[in-house]
Amino acid sequence: MNDLPGRGGHVHLVAICGVGMAPLAGLLHSRGYRVTGSDENVYPPMSSYLAGLGIHPLSGYREENLAERPDLAIIGNAVSGNNPEVQAILRLGIPYLSFPQALGKFLIGSKRSIVIAGTHGKTTTTALMAWVLTKAGLDPSFFVGGIPINFSGGFRDGAGPWAVLEGDEYDSAFFDKGPKFLHYKPEKVILTSLEFDHADIYRDLEHLKSAFLRLVELIPPTGTLLVCNEYEAVKEISKAARCPVTFYGKGEPKGWEAKNLRAHESRSWFEPLQQGASDGVTEIPMMGQHNVSNALAVHAMARELGIDRQVLRQAFKGFSGVKRRQEIKGTIGNITVIDDFAHHPTAVNGTIEAIRSAYPGRRLWAIFEPRSHTSRRQVFEHEFAATLAGADRVVLAGLYRPDKIPPTDRLSPEKVVSEINRSCRDGRAVFIERAEDIPPYVAREAKTGDIIVVMSNGGFDGVQEKILQALAG
Known part of the structure; x- marks a missing residue:
């Protein structure tokens, strides 16, 4: 489409909490557009960022989210063509763009x-x-x-x-x-x-x-x-x-x-x-x-x-970095919790090596959630075991939405943990399926001086903050 809505027009973003879509919402908001959106995964930091702009995403995808007909819809790649909100956009004839198309037109x-x-x-x-x-x-x-x-x-x-x-x-x-x-x-x-x-x-x-x-x-x-x-x-x-x-x-x-x-x-x-x-x-x-x-x-x-x-x-x-990239979330009792976005074996290895080098002599925990499309598959099962073994203590969480991955393709956290313990011969790795059970375990086992790095490319149920809360008692 060549005709973009004018200033003050209504733009609706489907999958607004994506790592690219949320900043795009901010850009449109700064240009004077009225911005709405929907998502099924509403969590910080993107939800907090949007709330700060006065944008409050609707939870879930449904035709009712389009009750106030937008002038333009921007559809994220996280949703498919059979998404009910997308189907309504197509049926109602609402003009739409993909995220990168919108970026090319509005920013570049x-x-x-x-x-x-x-x-x-x-x-x-x-x-x-x-x-x-x-x-x-x-x-x-x-x-x-x-x-x-x-x-x-x-x-x-x-x-x-x-x-x-x-x-x-x-x-x-x-x-x-x-x-x-x-x-x-x-x-x-x-x-x-x-x-x-x-x-x-x-x-x-x-x-x-x-x-x-x-x-x-x-x-x-x-x-x-x-x-x-x-x-x-x-x-x-x-x-x-x-x-x-x-x-x-x-x-x-x-x-x-x-x-x-x-x-x-x-x-x-x-x-x-x-x-x-x-x-x-x-x-x-x-x-x-x-x-x-x-x-x-x-x-x-x-x-x-x-x-x-x-x-x-x-x-x-003077560069201050990016949220969720080796971001220090807090220190309780000389135990430091670091949040990182790593979700590929090479990135996980780089994060572990970086923290080892920066904090020599301190015990390092690696807490990992298999959440990305690739990390939930068995394609890197051995590589994850090898790289996570570089930490002194390892906690592997259950797969995020395992039902989305065919059973024959799924990574097995139990196998990764078993391979780490077999190679290290010290029982350093554990599998804790539910994120809510990780903070109390860490609070029981952590010692003063420990560095705890939490790695996930998603919300991980806010486990980083919950570990700090558990450590604080």
């Missing part, structure tokens, strides 16, 4: 876009890129599938020439099975990583690579592709680029590298070098090699844009 428009894509690190890298451009005085627009702490929400409607976007490879909507990032008009692209994920829509790694290949092919000859050289799949698809390609990371071919790394608690220091030439020591308030890699990518792209390295250093030092 004629701006130049910087797209951050990859299996891991998209959200943090996008937030940091947007923060750097803001501190450099470039007044960017941005959109990120999370809540950057430096900003008031997951979007910014800037007056500058650049739009920074988190490029998601997931499909756009039930009526558009192409990946979201194909709608983002990429001029400059950062590819952070590429591993198999989204097992519900991609058959295998080759199928997933084909989606990223389409993104690379969209970059104009005048654009830029910045590629992490630590992933063979990324290097392979970069060969199709029509634009200049720059590499970063510890692999080959050489480009930008991070040297002289050191860390203390939640801060890291590193030295960015391009072809051996140093840009000086940089400090970031994040922990872990994976976050150093994210920062190195932003540093390289910022230098490509001509941003002074002193401006970069100051911006990095």
Whole structure:
């Protein structure tokens, strides 16, 4: 559709609490639209964020949610074509867009876009890129599938020439099975990583690579592709680029590298070098090699844009991170609870290694909920066991909505726990099916000095706060 509703028009978002849809609701609200929406999963931080804007999602999907007929509906990819609310939209002839179509029309428009894509690190890298451009005085627009702490929400409607976007490879909507990032008009692209994920829509790694290949092919000859050289799949698809390609990371071919790394608690220091030439020591308030890699990518792209390295250093030092990415929720009796979004074995491993490095000598708990489409499947059963075994104590929760996964495809938490205990020979792992039973168990077993990291890509029944409450007695 080409005719968008004017200022003050009514826009209704189906699946409004999604990590992308909620910030989109905020963007529309800031533009003067009347925003409503519905969802079946209403939980913080997105529900809190929406409430702060005066938007109160309707619970559940039903035709009655459209009683006040909207001028436009935006349909998230979490709902199918047989959803009752979607069926009503189609039957009533209400104009509709997918989430990425709406983003292209409402935010990007004629701006130049910087797209951050990859299996891991998209959200943090996008937030940091947007923060750097803001501190450099470039007044960017941005959109990120999370809540950057430096900003008031997951979007910014800037007056500058650049739009920074988190490029998601997931499909756009039930009526558009192409990946979201194909709608983002990429001029400059950062590819952070590429591993198999989204097992519900991609058959295998080759199928997933084909989606990223389409993104690379969209970059104009005048654009830029910045590629992490630590992933063979990324290097392979970069060969199709029509634009200049720059590499970063510890692999080959050489480009930008991070040297002289050191860390203390939640801060890291590193030295960015391009072809051996140093840009000086940089400090970031994040922990872990994976976050150093994210920062190195932003540093390289910022230098490509001509941003002074002193401006970069100051911006990095003042970055506050993203909610639910190694976010310290609280400390009770010298026991610290950290919330993280990790849900892929590589991301889980990166989080565990980062916290180990930042808090040496302290006992580490890993509490994991298999919630994503991939983590609920047995495809990574052995990999989850291997990476979770890196913690001193492990709690594996039951699968989120296991009925949505065919029984023959489901991950078995019991098998993961058994494999951890068999390999470690110390009984460090337990399976606790119900989230409500985890906080009292942790409160009984935790000792002063423990670090407890909770990993899930969803609400996990608010278990992070409930652990703090249980520890407080």
